[in-house]
Amino acid sequence: LTAAAALPPADADAAQRATDEATRRLREASAAEDAARTRCAELDGLTRQAVTGARELAPLREAYERVARLANLAAGTSSENEHRMRLESYVLAARLEQVAKAATARLSRMSAGRFTLVHSDARAGGRARSGLGLHVIDAWTGAERDTATLSGGETFSASLALALGLADVVTDEAGGTRLETLFIDEGFGSLDEQTLDEILDVLDSLRERDRCVGIVSHVADLRQRVPVQLEVVKSRHGSTLHHRSVPVHG
Template sequence: MAATRHTDATETARNSAAEAGFRTLDEATDALQPVTAVRQWQTELDQWDKDDAAVADLLTTPELVDAVRLAPADPAAAQAAVAAAEAAVKAAANTTHEAHTRATELRRLTDELTPSVATLERLRADHALADRLAEVAGGRSTANTLSMELEAYVLAGRLKEIATAANTRLLTMTSERFQLVYSQDKDPGKGRAKAGLTLRILDNWTGLERETATLSGGETFTTSLALALGLADVVTGEAGGRPLGVLFVDEGFGSLDEQSLTDVMDVLDQLRAGDRAVGVVSHVGDLSNRIPTQLHIRKERNGSTVHSVLADA
């Protein structure tokens, strides 16, 4: 019985050795390893099977499947791309640094500019105010309802005073006929004359106003003399009542008729009676009867001579 089991076992061992690739049972016996080594190998084989299964599963992922279809990798091109990326990073860093520097400088300039802008706004407001005032003063603004320059407006006020003072004498010298009238209209006969500096003549005999240019020579002289006397009165009033002690009237008397000459001389006599010295320069002989103290100028071959005629002579 034991022999039979031995024979069967031997035959089974030979068959197993043959299946394992051994030619003889002795070769198989020689190939036997320690149990611990076999167990170690089995453990490694089991781990390999697990790793093989994991790798096989990984290789079936869509990303790797798609990667398999791609062209082979180009390390040189990849290296060039890396170099280009690094250069781009450096350029971006430089740009960032420059931007930071400029931003810092801009903040500094902004801090310096802010008070200057505030000052500029104040100056701009002052300029706008000055410009508006200049427009008003120049008569170019709708706020200037008279459309008169400031200079003309001031002179117009003074001209009104002078005209009022002059009328006192003019009415006397023209037998109450003529009177100066102030007008804000521009004198059409004076070209570039400013508006608001115009005088017209009121003829009390007709009740009509007319231009001063329509006056005759004698009437013009009388009106001019009245204005000069009116100006003297206004200046005297502004000088604290201190009168102009001397007044000279040069020529113009020859253009007056007899009545006008009498009226004018009456006015000059009134001035003289008021402690004013009135000098008359004229070639009109009739004046000698009205002027007691005279200086006669005679032209001679060797020069001119002066001959005086005193009031008590």
Template sequence: EAAAAVRDAATAAVERAVALREAESVADAAVRAAREAVDHEHAVRRRWVDGMAGELAGRLEDGQPCVVCGATEHPSPAATAPEHASAADVDAAAAAREAATTALERARTRVAALTEQIAGLRAAAQDRDAETARAELTAAQEGVSRCEAAATTAQELEHELDAFDRHTAELHAALSEDRASLAARQERLTTLREQLAADRDRCAAARGDAESVTARAEALGARAATATALLEARRAADGAARSQEQAAAQVARALTDADLPDAAAARAAALAPAELDALEREVLDHHAARARVDTGLAEPAIAALTGAEEADVPGAELAHRDAMTALAAATRTASECAVRAAHTATARAELLAAAGDHAIQAERAAPVLRTAALATAGEGTETATTLATYVLLRRFEDVVAAANDRLATMSDGRYTLERIDEKEGGQRSRRAGLGLQVRDHYTEAPRDPHTLSGGETFYVSLCLALGLADVVRAEAGGVELGTLFVDEGFGSLDPATLDAVMAELGRLRDGGRAVGIVSHVAELKDRIAERIEVRRLPSGASTLTVRA
């Protein structure tokens, strides 16, 4: 296989050399065309500038001010030269120059890609020509036949050797386990013996003069219980003494207030509690009855009586009963209202206090809440962008700009990435701002990234990854990301785009970076000289071959 690969690489190198010569011719022609377009644009711009006075004079109108001097009279307007170029001529020359520059860039990209392919093919062919590679292939095929026969024998011997090695490994593993178990048990026994000796020493020291540690503990417990009981008794005695002193002081003050000589006289003069309560009730009832009589006599209807009136006792009794019933009902209503008023006043006071606390806390928390709202894109923010998203936006714009520098080359100037304030697919979000859209310069219309083909999606993603690497390097103080791996994706590229992508990766390699590519595309083997090939064997295993 290696000899066949060398033969194929040598043949392909010859074919690519022919294509390279043709591409170089095209590039030379493109260089001449670009120079001519640049010179033509400069000449047209000079004619346009030289004839600017005549062009301005052609726009003058009588009575209208001149845009240059402001005069309303135009006695000698400048004439337009026959060779004067118009703005349309300038735009056409600029468009021709841009088209020539684009064609030159494509030609140079083609030359770079073919040059890299030829270098890879020559390295893969090990600088051999096609005839030498074919002869080596024939010799290699004969050697392969011999090696296959030897490999069959070696495989049988390897099976026997593997069985022997497995049995030996099992025996070694069992021996190691037994030795490890024995060592662990011996170490455990030594540790337990040391712990037993230490425990015996501690028990002997803790026992002291007692017969055993248990007896020593019981004796110390009894002493502690006795000390605790003594302390509690002492505290009770002190409390009783203080209570006695306070009671004596209270008795002395009471005797002085009652004008009694001693406690015996106070005991002799004291009434029974029941008698004392009865006398107090009689006094209160008398005062209440007198107050009611005085109030009734003071009423205008009673005060106006002369004494000659005839009393209607039954009617008065009936009116009295009605009045007492109404009084009882009013008393109950007043009591209920008083209770409700007290509850309402308490609730009002608590509500006012809570409202005051809430106002204070709200005033204190207002700056924090405002800051939190700004950081989390809460209500009251204008852009609905979180603080984290805002920080990422600034770096994301740098990444997009760096990606567009490479995307212009890989897409042949067709696509440009643009950051948008909404998610791809048109779904708006409060955390928007990191969305992307693709500007298609063929139609000058924006496109959703999901509408790109597989190959377009691959090289757009590659440009974003390379742009991110450039921004990280710049932000990290020039720390170089020296290695880049690209996994798959090349199979979805058309030949022209594949050439542009490989040329860009080649420029990264020339700039000092190591670029690794993981791919199943067979064509890449002809383009990459230094590679690692992975092949699956019939047995199911894999083999690696380093090509350098």
């Protein structure tokens, strides 16, 4: 009792404040616990949804991967597509083979039997796409090479042969509908005299089959081979057009 009597008097207000603070913290802790329990329940629900969604997604993912694989193959971007050939290129390649075959009949005559056009699906270098390549077989060397190695005159002959071959294939595919008119713009200046004669013989054979062949050129030698001509004459007052017919010397 003596010791208790020696203690300072109790501070009731401080005790009340401490009690109030403890009560407040208890309420906050209780509220936090309730919130945590609610979050746990929500997370449990989301977990169940995620598991269910993953199960439902599995067949969709398999379907997507299958379609994506086919799409990449068709686009020529898949590593499984060894030639990096697009689907449309694959389809067109068959038609290009027909065009090359028809063109060879013309090119062989233009080149005195030297060149044959063939379709090539060889893989292109770098990031270039493959499938619609053209090579020539050179009868003089027996080698097959890219058309890019042809000279200017040879390239013109090959291009003309391809145009004629395409016209033949289109005619066959269109149920006999003929492409009646063909215009050729320049290119004759790169030809030697023998090649020029051979190409004009081919064009003459088209004209004899009632096809109209128009030639745009500055080559003077053509004037002796073209029976009907439209000549553009320049002057200081402008250009004038002259129509004339000339006797043809074969």
